[in-house]
Amino acid sequence: MNAWVINLAGIAVMMLIVWWFWLSRPQARRASGAGAIEIIVDNGVYTPARIEVPAGKPVTLRFVRKDPSPCAEKALFDELGISADLPVGKPLDVTVTPPRPGEYEFTCQMRMYRGTLVAR
Ligand SMILES: [Cu+2]
DSSP: OOHHHHHHHHHHHHHHHHIIIIIOOOOOEEOOSSSOEEEEEETTEEESOEEEEOTTSOEEEEEEEOOOSGGGSEEEEGGGTEEEEOOBTSOEEEEEOOOSSEEEEEEOTTSOSEEEEEEO
16 A cells, blocks of 8 residues: 555544544434433443433433443533443433523543533
């Protein structure tokens, strides 16, 4: 392989990483009245990563962490002042109340995992 091909491959990989972590917008999942919303924590993504919830009402998020790497160990809701330690393989319920309509980000401590609560 010549250097030109290697450079091109490198750029393609970088673009894929940028897209994966910052640009991809998974489908929003809407909270259905009762029960917890399950969020799988695995492979660097929260699934679902975009969740619609009603503003001003408590909503329970059930984090199911499958990724054992330390990167996945916390779920932080900066604007809501919530920090949760996620056990591996054991669901953890986190109840949050978005005070106003708007978007509330939740992330791991390194901001590699990223999710958004959309309060309406
Ligand atoms: Cu992380």
